[in-house]
Amino acid sequence: MSAIQYEKNTDHIVILTLDSPNQSANTMNSDFRAALEDTVSKLKADAEISGIIFRSAKKTFFAGGDLDELIQAQPEHATAFFHMIQDMKAQLRYIETRGIPVVAALNGTALGGGWELALCCHRRIALNDAKAKFGLPEVTLGLLPGGGGIVRMVRLLGLQNAFPFLMEGKQFGIDQAKALGLIHDTAETEQELFDKAIAWVKANPISQQPFDVKGYKIPGGDPKTPAVAQVLAIAPAMLRDKTKGCYPAPEAIMAAAVEGAQVDVNTALTIESRYFTYLATGQIAKNMIGTFWHGLNAIKSGASRPQNIEKSKMTKVGILGAGMMGAGIAYATASNGIPVILKDVSLENAEKGKAYSQKLLDKKVSQGRLSAEKRDQTLRLITATANAKDLQGCDLIIEAVFENPTLKAQVTQEVEAYLATGGVMASNTSTLPITELAKASQNDANFIGLHFFSPVDKMQLVEIIKGQNTSSETLAKAYDYVQQIGKTPIVVNDSRGFFTSRVFGTFVQEGLRLLAEGVHPAKIEMAALKAGMPIGPLAIQDEVSLTLSEHVAAETRKALQAEGKNLARSDADDVIETMIHQFNRKGKAAGAGFYEYPEGGKKYLWAGLNHWTKENTISEPDMIDRFLFVQALDTLRCYEEGVLESVIDANISSILGIGFAPWTGGAIQFLNQYGVEKALIRANALEAEYGERFHAPQLLQTQAASGQPIQ
Structure with a gap:
């Protein structure tokens, strides 16, 4: 069974029904590519076609790219991958430029590759469904829209208006899509949707994309337009400030959009394919797809839930x-x-x-x-x-x-x-x-x-x-x-501390240790951000409150002493004690902590932190590695000790619970993508330089010896 059902009616309108075999949703997989190639061959062989309508046999229109395929793409596959993408885009471009009307009858959600397919059509008519979502969320998985989404969104909306949908992956519903002019009409039923598509084809026998009309100008202007050029002069710096260099996808999207806006459509599509290949064959996309797609879907489907127990619902x-x-x-x-x-x-x-x-x-x-x-x-x-x-x-x-x-x-x-x-x-x-x-x-x-x-x-x-x-x-x-x-x-x-509180504490304590070692507080906070953490350790300690941390440490010591164990004091404990009892700075809620909190103003680091600042030789890469490894190694200990039961739970909770750098795919995936052998060598070096907390768990040593990732 083909992923695209080809039917030609008595009006010579070709209806292409998307119906990926053995799947609940349509995806841009090998079945789709083969069906598209076959479909275009039929279209080329038939001179008597008055129009084309894309519709779906599934509950939604099209779900997007096949992430199971994408995660397999390796650097050595780059050339073949690039040509595969180019071939598919050339086929869609043929449909788009034949000169006859092309309509997308959207019966539901169209995201990623599905929205890109819709953008190839001259007319987009959607079922009036408040739950339907449209857009290009690829950036959230470390990718960019590689099926022409950047090229067409920029040409339809303009650079500045397209950026939030491309670089932030913002999705939108029916009303916003209509307001943007991306959806042209709506229907209340699937029959009305189809009837409107047929009627539009008949009413517009000659049709082309607006941006293929000679003299078309990109809304707002191209990159050479003074107003746009002024924005683009500072946009890369603003983006780098936001990503801290951890996320190549938004930067690649901006580059593909700006470069593509200066050339013809076909060249722009080639530029987009090159950047897409670079991201798809890179490690960061694999980290993010593995966790934010496969991992989250596994948890949603009950991976950690006891099986064979009936589902329940709370009523009070x-x-x-x-x-x-x-x-x-x-x-x-x-x-x-x-x-x-x-x-x-x-x-x-x-x-x-x-x-x-x-x-x-x-x-x-x-x-x-x-x-x-x-x-x-x-x-x-x-x-x-x-x-x-x-x-x-x-x-x-x-x-x-x-x-x-x-x-x-x-x-x-x-x-x-x-x-x-x-x-x-x-x-x-x-x-x-x-x-x-x-x-x-x-x-x-x-x-x-x-x-x-x-x-x-x-x-x-x-x-x-x-x-x-x-x-x-x-x-x-x-x-x-x-x-x-x-x-x-x-x-x-x-x-004690379960997983999240325990490992989160290692991040904050590492920041406090660096302060005690004499590192300037601004350097500490910046190193954490460059590691990919959402907030610096001093800022988060203020949010938590120093007094709460002191209380938890005291309760932990008391409980451990009752068990005949001791919790050694650290430099981090001394910093907390000095801040509270010598300087009376207890955190954000108290109005004074590592930061000053001026009323109505922006917080800034307290000048009194120079109490600890002294000359030191710690490099920024070492600080970044200390932040990432101290958390990753303790996460692995939690897994080794049975506190965590799965790598999926470890990766998801490290990101969603403690803010571990999302680009890594999670704390254990950080070690896997680093390479377990290299991670062991780095852990040993950090232990020799900075202490026992960087000692490699036995599981890392075992996996490094076998060369197998942690599973």
Whole structure:
């Protein structure tokens, strides 16, 4: 069966129905390329064709490129890959330039290669579906639109207007597509969609792309236009400031767009193919495709969820503590249609927590992203209370009180009796071992950790922590709840700090160690950004608050001493202690930390940090490697120790939970893409120079000896 069904009607209109065999969606794979070549051969052999209509037999129009194929492309395949892309684009260009009308009948979403196919058509008519999405998200996977998307978007929208859709991968719906002139008409039914396509073909027997008309000018002007040239003079520097040189895709997109806008369409398509080949055969795209596509899809399909347990849905969720975390969890839960009981010690506190949801929802309404009616519906789902009896019948109760084991035990015992039969009791702790907290429960098999990240409304990850006696049924229910509220679950086994808090701490501490070693704080922050971290360690320590870090360290020491173990003090501990007790600088919330926070102004590094600054010989590459390796090696230890159960969970959670450099594909993928043998050599060198925390785990040594990646 061909991926493109060829049919010619009595009006000599060729209807090309996209229907990739053995797939739920159409993709630009080898089947499609073979079918396209065959289709173009038929078109060339038939002089009596009055028009062409592309339509889809799937639920959506076209999903994009085949990422399973793309991830296989290696540098040695570059020449063959380039010619393959060029051949496919030449066939699409033939259809586009034959002189007869070409219509895309879009019955749903068209992204990536699917949107590029639509752009090859002279007329785009879409089913009026609010859920349909269009655009070119390739940059989010380290790629660029290689099927003509850059060339055509620039010519249709102009350089400046096209950049956000190309370099940021912004997707858009029907209304925005119409406003941009990218979709010309809509239909309410699939029959009307097809009828309108036929009618347009008949009404426009001679047709071509607007940019193929002699004298056509790119909207806003080409790169030589003074206004455009002025912007382009600073655009590369602004882009480099944003990417810090870690992401070649946005830079390649800008280059292909600007260079392509100065030449004819066919030459521009060749330029685009060259840049696409460079990215597709490079390592960074492979890192990002492996994690953000294959990894995330595996988690969405339940890779870490116990199998053979029926899916569940929460119908009533209780939250204890209406502070920042509790209020955020309430918002995320109610926003997904689940009734919430938000309990605090007083009704006033609980109402304050509910007001947080009101604030977030009001903002959405003011931005036109939510109707006032939907806002009110969501708010009605949140019941603020000080009465534990209101929790009666909850399928799930999450305690989000202060990080104190005694307090957590107290609230667990107070509310557990109100759970529905088979209900789950969860703790939103970020560091305290779940097995210990579960001792307060009457049924530790139904007790689990649900570690949300702040701010909950923005952070996608939830770390699910299994206690020693947590049942598979409880884990499955927790996993289903996290997905029910639109978050990404990763599953870890119990230990102090679990995975995310433990490894996140190594990044912050490395920054504090560098400060103690005399490195200028601005150099520390910049090295972290150049490593690909979203924020510097000093800035993030201010956000977390120095006093909280001191408290967690003290509690950890106390707990370890009770187990007959000791936690050695480090330079990082000394820096925190000096900042709090000598300089009275406790972090952002206190208005003074490593940064100054002027009212209404931009934060800047506190001049008093020169207390530590002295001459040193640490290079920026060494600082970058220290930030990346200290986290990657500890992530590998977590995997080796069984805290993490899969490489997928390790990579996804390292990026979504602790902000590990996305270009790497995650903390373990960083070691794999570095090359395990080279990573071992580098770890050994860092250990010799900077200390035992860079000691290579046995698993890295084993894999390096075999030359096999960590799996």
